[in-house]
Amino acid sequence: MTLLEEPIRALARRLRARELSAVELAQEALGRIRALDPAIGAYLRLTPELALEAAARADQALARDPAGASPLCGIPVAYKDVLCTRGVETTAASQILRGFVPPYSATVVERLERLGVVPLGKLNCDEFAMGSSNENSSYQTTRNPWDAGRVPGGSSGGSAAAVAARIACATLGSDTGGSVRLPASFCGVVGVKPTYGRVSRYGLIPFASSLDQIGPLTKTVEDSALVLTAIAGRDPRDSTSVEAPVEGILGQLGAGVKGLRLGIPKEYLKVGIDPSVRSVFDQAAATLERLGAELVEVTLPTTEFALSAYYVIAPAEVSSNLARMDGVRFGPGFEGDTSLREAYDSARHRGFGEEVRRRVTLGTYALSSGYYDAFYLRAQKVRTLVARDFERAFTEVDAIISPTAPTAAFELGERTGDPLAMYATDILTLPANLAGISGISVPAGFAAGLPVGLQVLGPYLGEATCFRVAQSMEEEAKVWRQLPPLSRVTA
Amino acid sequence: MSRLARLGLSGEELEKLAAQLDVIVAAVASLSAADISEVEATAQVGELRNVTRADVPAPGLSAEEALSNAAAQSAGFLRVPAIQ
Numbered sequence: 001m002t003l004l005e006e007p008i009r010a011l012a013r014r015l016r017a018r019e020l021s022a023v024e025l026a027q028e029a030l031g032r033i034r035a036l037d038p039a040i041g042a043y044l045r046l047t048p049e050l051a052l053e054a055a056a057r058a059d060q061a062l063a064r065d066p067a068g069a070s071p072l073c074g075i076p077v078a079y080k081d082v083l084c085t086r087g088v089e090t091t092a093a094s095q096i097l098r099g100f101v102p103p104y105s106a107t108v109v110e111r112l113e114r115l116g117v118v119p120l121g122k123l124n125c126d127e128f129a130m131g132s133s134n135e136n137s138s139y140q141t142t143r144n145p146w147d148a149g150r151v152p153g154g155s156s157g158g159s160a161a162a163v164a165a166r167i168a169c170a171t172l173g174s175d176t177g178g179s180v181r182l183p184a185s186f187c188g189v190v191g192v193k194p195t196y197g198r199v200s201r202y203g204l205i206p207f208a209s210s211l212d213q214i215g216p217l218t219k220t221v222e223d224s225a226l227v228l229t230a231i232a233g234r235d236p237r238d239s240t241s242v243e244a245p246v247e248g249i250l251g252q253l254g255a256g257v258k259g260l261r262l263g264i265p266k267e268y269l270k271v272g273i274d275p276s277v278r279s280v281f282d283q284a285a286a287t288l289e290r291l292g293a294e295l296v297e298v299t300l301p302t303t304e305f306a307l308s309a310y311y312v313i314a315p316a317e318v319s320s321n322l323a324r325m326d327g328v329r330f331g332p333g334f335e336g337d338t339s340l341r342e343a344y345d346s347a348r349h350r351g352f353g354e355e356v357r358r359r360v361t362l363g364t365y366a367l368s369s370g371y372y373d374a375f376y377l378r379a380q381k382v383r384t385l386v387a388r389d390f391e392r393a394f395t396e397v398d399a400i401i402s403p404t405a406p407t408a409a410f411e412l413g414e415r416t417g418d419p420l421a422m423y424a425t426d427i428l429t430l431p432a433n434l435a436g437i438s439g440i441s442v443p444a445g446f447a448a449g450l451p452v453g454l455q456v457l458g459p460y461l462g463e464a465t466c467f468r469v470a471q472s473m474e475e476e477a478k479v480w481r482q483l484p485p486l487s488r489v490t491a
Numbered sequence: 492m493s494r495l496a497r498l499g500l501s502g503e504e505l506e507k508l509a510a511q512l513d514v515i516v517a518a519v520a521s522l523s524a525a526d527i528s529e530v531e532a533t534a535q536v537g538e539l540r541n542v543t544r545a546d547v548p549a550p551g552l553s554a555e556e557a558l559s560n561a562a563a564q565s566a567g568f569l570r571v572p573a574i575q
Contacts, residue, residue, distance in 0.1 A: 103556035197537050210535050239542040240535070308519040319496060326497070328569055333562020339575040345499030357498055361508060362515060364496040375519065380532035382525050387533060419511055420518055436536025460537070 003028050004076070004166040005483070008223045011169065012071040015062055022058035022074030026051045026118045029076040033120065033167045035489045040165055041142045042158040044081050046121040047088055051076065058116040071226055073116030078168040080159045081122040082129050083214070084203040085109055092205045093137040094127045096351025100330045106203025107238065108172060108214050108231040115230055120168055123158030127353045128322065129179055129207045131155050132425035135416050136355045143412070144187060145484035146450055150409040153183030159217045160187035165487040170218045170227050176207045177310055178405075178429025180215045181441035185404035185453025188443045188479050190224045190470065191217045193429070195461045196436035197242035199228075200235030208317035209240075211310075211433040219480045221442060221471040225250045228463070248464040257472045258292030260465070263397035267303035271427050274407045276447035281403045284444040284454045287476045288401070288469065296397050300389040303431065305382045310430045311423055312366045312379035318356075319363030325351065358419060387435040394459040399469050402428050404441040404453035428455060438463045442470035443479035451479060 003011065003025055014020040030048050037043050058074035079085060082092045084102035086109075091097040105113070113119065126136035134142045134157030142157045144150040145165040152161040156173025160183035163171055173180040175193040184191025192215040199214045206212060216227035229250055234243040264285065269278070289295050327333055327347025334343035352360070366375040393400060405425060415422040432439045437460055444454035454473050458466040474480065493500045493508070500508065554567055563570040 100560050103552055103559055197539065236544060239544075240537070240539060242537065242539065302525070305522055305525045308522045311515065311519050312522070328561065328563075328571055329557075330560035331562070334572055337572050340572050341497075341575065343572050344497045348497050349499035352498065357500070357504075357508060358511060358515070360496045360498065361492050362512060364492050365512070365516070368492070368495065374523070377532055378522050378525070378527060379519075380534060381527035381530040382522060383533040384530050385525065385527070387536065419515060423515075 002032060002166055004032060004169055007220045008071055008075055008169060008226055011075060015074045016066040016069065018062070022055040022062065022118060023052060025074060026055035026076055029120055029167065032489065036165055036167055036486065039143065039148065040145055040161050040486055041140045042123055042162040042165065042167065043078070043121045044091065044093065044124050044139055044158070045089060047119055050088070051118050051120050054113070054116070054118045058118060061116055070115035070230070072112065072230055074118060075169050076118045076120050077112060078120045078123050078159070078162055078171045079109060080125050080156050080171065080173045082125060082174055082205045083109055083172060084205065085119070085122065088122065090122065090205070092128045093125050093139055094351060094353070094356070095138045096325050096327065096331045096347065104203060107200040107235045109203065111231050123162055123171060125158055126155035127356050128205065129155040129174055129176060130318070130355050130359055132178070132182060132422050133415065134158065135412065136353060138353050141412065143486070144409045145486035146188065147409065148486060150411055150450070151186065153186030153409060155179040156217065157183045160184050160189055160191065163187070163189045163217050163219060164484050166483065170216055170223055172214055173217050174204055174207070174212055174214050175433065176211045177314060177433050178426040180217060181404050181429050181439060181453065181455060182425065184217055184441040185451065186409035188451030188484065189217050189219060190221050190443070191215065191441045192224050192228055193432060193439040194228060194232065194463060195438040197240050198232050198244065198438070198461065198463070200238040200241045202235055202237040206321045208314040209321060210317060211314060221467055221474050222253055224440070225253055225467050244461050249467055252464040252468055253471055255468050256291060257288055257469055260293045260399065260469065261296050261397040262288060262293045262469065263296050263298035263393050263400040265298050265300045265303065265393070265400060265402060267300050268402040268428055272406055273403055274447070277403050277407060277452050280445040280447055280452040281454065284473060285401060288472060291472055298393040298397055298400065300393060300431065302382060302385040302389050306386050306431045306434060307424065307427050309379040309382040309386065310426070310434060312375050313383060315359040315363035316366045316376050317363065318359045319367060322356070322360055327351065383434045386431050390435045390437055399462070399465045400457040401469070402455050404428060404455040408447045408450035408452055432457050436460060438466055440466045440470045442473050444473055444477050445479065
């Protein structure tokens with residue numbers, strides 16, 4: 001039994017009662033990382049000195065004013081390596097950012113650290129968060145703690161694996177097309193894609209700026225609510241962030257699902273869902289019905305075009321956002337290049353992996369004169385239709401439920417040779433990013449020993465309802481009480 | 492496209508990428524079947540419009556901090572090869 005199996009509130013109680021010090025908890029977390037992470041590969045780098053310093057400060061704050069301290073004070077956390085951390089190398093798992101040490105921290109990092117969290121380190125992901133399996137990291141392979149031969153999902157795979165293996169209490173990831181929810185489903189943890197604008201993106205290395213949101217990954221739904229409440233809110237440094245109340249997210253927890261109308265999109269069940277995943281989903285839906293929810297079939301007719309629209313819009317934004325990665329202000333610089341043109345070509349050729357090259361090229365194509373109308377503009381119009389589908393559905397139902405992904409975690413190497421098969425992994429998650437609405441993945445059960453997530457989607461700024469539904473599922477499924485094989489320390 | 496995107500790809504890399512892009516572009520071309528007549532494009536979700544702030548100077552990164560990750564610099568400037 002490790003302390004890291006306990007939910008945040010339980011740890012916070014012990015810390016406030018001084019039965020446990022934040023330094024002891026940090027040492028436990030660091031010890032587990034050293035023992036377990038060599039077989040998992042979730043962390044790209046550890047920050048033990050920063051962790052112990054932060055823990056010592058948290059202990060002082062807890063001693064001074066135990067009642068006034070945040071429940072996150074002294075809690076060990078870690079960040080996906082797309083989040084800038086002042087003074088700590090941040091690479092987005094790309095070679096082009098090897099050695100990049102940000103002079104500032106992301107707003108989410110600042111907000112958590114102000115509350116006294118203990119930062120353990122930076123977590124592996126797909127390069128620039130582009131991928132669905134974590135296999136596009138240019139540094140290392142991350143394994144699924146439930147089965148070392150399988151992927152943790154992506155792109156926030158390190159963030160999900162670390163929580164699943166109990167080598168972080170909570171982590172942050174980013175979700176552009178499912179990059180928090182998908183790995184959460186594959187690793188059996190909770191993952192949140194907040195409403196677009198709910199969380200500041202300042203200091204997030206951008207992938208597709210109109211789709212990106214930062215969200216928590218945790219063991220339990222309440223833990224996610226605590227972290228989301230801490231990071232949410234308007235930030236003058238991100239003009240797309242919105243001022244919106246967040247109290248309801250924690251306030252409505254425990255309200256259950258009685259009386260809620262839950263929509264099941266008929267199109268989502270026709271995307272080639274694995275029968276074992278379908279069976280977990282059907283049981284989950286039946287459970288929610290038994291708890292008092294009303295299940296309603298809804299229709300999202302644009303679903304068949306959403307994947308294509310996403311794989312035009314996201315690469316288009318990539319091609320523009322990654323133009324700054326030219327090796328000049330950060331990155332490898334130039335060695336022996338005789339012209340600026342040659343220096344750019346060389347830095348980007350050395351610095352970008354295959355998937356990034358694919359998306360930059362695809363985006364450049366979609367935005368180029370002659371193809372713009374047929375691809376980019378058309379995709380943006382389809383985006384409007386996707387958003388309208390959800391608006392219409394949410395006039396009939398309070399939330400929408402579906403499997404998070406068509407399958408459970410697949411094997412390492414299974415989809416790396418087939419970009420389209422990899423892209424299709426996101427088919428049930430990416431419509432929420434196109435529409436900018438809220439979503440969560442909560443473990444609902446197991447298929448052949450692998451965790452399966454239930455996705456709950458809510459309207460714009462409708463997180464509170466998503467969390468209620470997810471918590472009801474969690475109370476029945478109790479997946480978080482089961483531990484994956486790679487979380488066990490052997491002597 | 493690779494030239495436009497400044498990727499510096501070699502002949503062999505280009506061939507592999509071109510074949511993959513053919514498949515991807517053919518797949519996303521299914522968009523042409525969507526009925527988008529009389530639909531406005533969405534570039535950005537949410538209700539925010541024209542977000543502005545007071546035009547008041549505030550401290551930002553120092554020149555030293557801004558240059559701290561540059562591989563080549565000289566007298567407080569970024570140094571790059573000449574444009575040819």
